[in-house]
Amino acid sequence: MTIQFNEETFRDDYSFRNSDWAIRRFPFPFHEDSYMYSVNMEQHQGGPEGSVYEKRFDVDEHYVAEMQDRALVLAEDPLRCQSLPHMTLAGWDTLELIMVSKSEDYPDLFELHRDGDRWRWINKPMGIDHTFIFLDETTLPCGPLEYITRQAQGDFAVLDQRGDMLYMDAGMVTTQADWSLDFDIGMDFFEWHAPVPLAHEMGIFKRALKFLLNVRQGSPARRLNWTMTVNPLLDTSPENYHKWGVQKSSLTPANIGAKQHLRVELQTFYRLPRSNGLLFPIRCYLIAFQDLVTIPKWGRRLHRVVRDLPEELADYKGFIANRPLMLDYLGHYDDGLPTSPGVWPDLETEPPLQT
């Protein structure tokens, strides 16, 4: 498989675009016409061919542009990547996992040649060919976590596991849905989830923690999460809220189809073998409403989900003010027909929009 990498931006002129291929493989998160929290975990052991679930670390047409955007964020704010002193081994675990996975899953794009501890890493899309000594930080230009996550799409939280608790002790976070690594660093699982409404009362986090503590080596897990973003911004951080928050009020009936994006996170969970830490990659996928509604089933369903979402969730996800505008737009793509169960587009079997 050869991927044509887009030249595009996630800021200023927002030239980000999804190809038809990227639209069809978008990880649409709603398996039915409504949404409520659940610990919706499943095993991350592949998925349908061509889907974002197929490989351990999905690489798509946005790879090179996303890595350029990450470099810009880090240049302005180096604290987006942090690793407490005891997390260096987990950083090497992360580097090993990503290098091994990518070189096995995308042999035409990435190569890893290991001769004992002497490793040669080739990243063709980014033009990198580097030889280093595994577990020797002095042979890398930066720490192992920063080195490899400057070459991997999505954010990465690296959690230490101590005494039946997880701690946010390292990470690379530049494409986040309004949370801050610098604020959360060192927090335990309940502390960093404290702002989430309703889920605590539902016992969601207790169950999720129990599940995560038992994620085993060789058995990674995954789930989806979602929110809304105006303009295809990767960096919707609290640090930069003054820059992007105001853009939420720029929506009009004329521009909403192009500007309003559904933002989906493919979250995966890996037990790290050498450190016993837990790697939590959070991969962000964006799709404009006008692209999403080209899949009739998704257009119908998104309208119903947005319409029926509890107030607290619409508020927490940051789009309660724009909900009426969204419903006006999405209503044109909901003809009231039933939708097939599951998340897939079902283009062959679902009827086109009835007008």
Next chain:
Amino acid sequence: MSAAPRKTKAGAEKIDVTVSAVVPLNELVTRFEFARTDGRPFPPFSAGAHTVVEMNDDGRTRLNPYSLMSDPADTSTYAISVRRDDQGRGGSLYLHTHVGVGDRLTLSYPVNLFPLDLRGRKHVFLAGGIGITPFMAMIAHLDRMGGAWELHYACRGKALGTYAEDLMQAHPTRAHVYYDDQNQRIALEDLLDGQPLGTHVYVCGPKGMIDWVHSTAAAHGWPDENVHSEEFLAPQPGTPFEVYLSRSDITIQVGESESLLEAIERCGVDAPFLCRGGACGQCETDVVEAEGRFEHRDHWLDDDEHASGKKIMPCVSRFDGKKLVLDR
């Protein structure tokens, strides 16, 4: 579920191995070394991890957890050291008497319930008897990473001091061995007293030793989170009993020398598990109805939960009474 739902089958990820060496160490303990049958390297593991060894004993599946004691950096070999238990249910006896070089077994992926606290500036290991095994891997790891450690290892006597001579030779200033038959004792109070800030203590051995270390450390003002322990429980034989599994709608018999979990598995009911030693919580099962007395032996449930009669850990706990109904 999000995309393509896949059932999470507990214990599904396994590694087929061939026994590459069997090394008797003394009268009771033998080391078994494994290579992957497919010739590939093993996954790296974290020091302190265990593997569950699956043995086919004449049609009966035995699953026993053992600490991985080889160097975690060596991906060509996994090794375990097994103490023969003549009174036990037969897993260790089977390994000692039936398993030889070239035989094939199945291992679970490593699971770590006894990890190093990587924040530790120094690690003090307290081992009793076969409890030395996880520390073998921890020492190899810390030596490679340049970490500070010391070992205090109590064993019955020279003849049964598994790895004691090797450790003293390799680490004359850091490995300290105490022989019971020479009336040597770990001077725990003194030892806890002189440690630098940021030291973590780890104990692996018999229950009495673990309790002694925890209570002594607490009395000396050590924070709980700096004192780590692992005690593997082997399921104990007991009186046979009958259980009704309500979700599966079957009644099963638990024999004298099998655990409740093993009986559930034998009857074809899929039950989750990780450690099979009462520590990880994975096999926690709801009790629907019970008339009788529970024999709780796990470390997972707290005293209130044990007293409530609402939960049981079928890997190590048993039941004695008229009626038991489980939600499984």
